Amino acid sequence: MNSMKVFMASIVKMEVSRDMEVKKRKRKDAKVDYKPTVPIPLKTSIERLAAITGIVVKDIADYLVVSALNSVEVISYISKCFQYDLRFNNTLYFGNSQNPTVRKKNPPGTTDRVSLRVSQHTDHLIGSIAYAMRCTRHRACAALIEQAMLNYDIVNDFIRNYLINGLDEDRLNELQKVMNYINSMDDTFEYSWADLLSLIAREVNAPITSTKESVDEFLINNWRDNL
Secondary structure (H helix, E strand, O other): OOHHHHHHHHHHHHOOOOOOOHHHHHHHOEEEOHHHHEEHHHHHHHHHHHHOOOOHHHHHHHHHHHHHHHHHHHEEEEHHHOOOOOEEEEEEEOOOOOOOOOOOOOOOOEEEEEOOOOHHHHHHHHHHHHHHHHHOOHHHHHHHHHHHOOOOHHHHHHHHHHHHHHHHHHHHHHHHHHHHHHOOOOHHHHHHHHHHHHHHHHHHHHOOOOOOHHHHHHHHHHHHHHO
C-alpha cells in the first residue's frame, strides 16, 4: 500500500512538473499587448494598407515596429529625443535632458489607438527606447510606428514582400515591366512598389483579396498592350 502511495505521489509530481514546464514555455513565448495612441491620419494610413493587402492592422503595426527597431535611420532620428544615453544595436546614442521630448499632448479628437501584439524580444527593445526617451513603452511604440510609416524604404519593402509572397515569378516579372514602363514615362519621379500597389488597387477598383487575380486583372485590362 505504501509503495502504491509513493508511486501515485510520483505520478502527481510528474504531472505538476509537466504543467509548470508548459506554463513556463507559454509565458516565455507569450505576446505582449500594446495600444499606442497615434495621430488619426497615421492610423488611417495603416488601415489603408490593411484594406489594400488584406493583412490585419495589428500585424502591419507589428511589422512597422520591428522594422523601425532594425532601421539605423529611424533610431538615429528618434535619438534626437533621447534623454539618457543608450547603446542600441552596437551603436552608442548620447542623450541629453535638453533634447525635445516625445511626451507631447495632442488636441482632443486628433488621435486614436492602434492595437498590436509584439514578441517579448521586441517588447524588451521598445523598453530600451522608452528608457532613453524617458517615456512609457506605449509612447515609444507610437514614435516607432510613426517614423516607420514616414520611412520610404520600410513601407516599400513591406509592399514588395507582400507582392513577392503572393505572386509567382512570371507575374512578378510582368509587374516589374509595368514599373519600368511607368518610370520611363516620367523623368521627374520614380515610382515605387508601394505606388504600383496603390495603382493596382485603384484600377482594379476592389480590395486585393487575391493578389494573383488582382494582378492578372490589372495587367490584362490596363497594361498588357503597352508592355
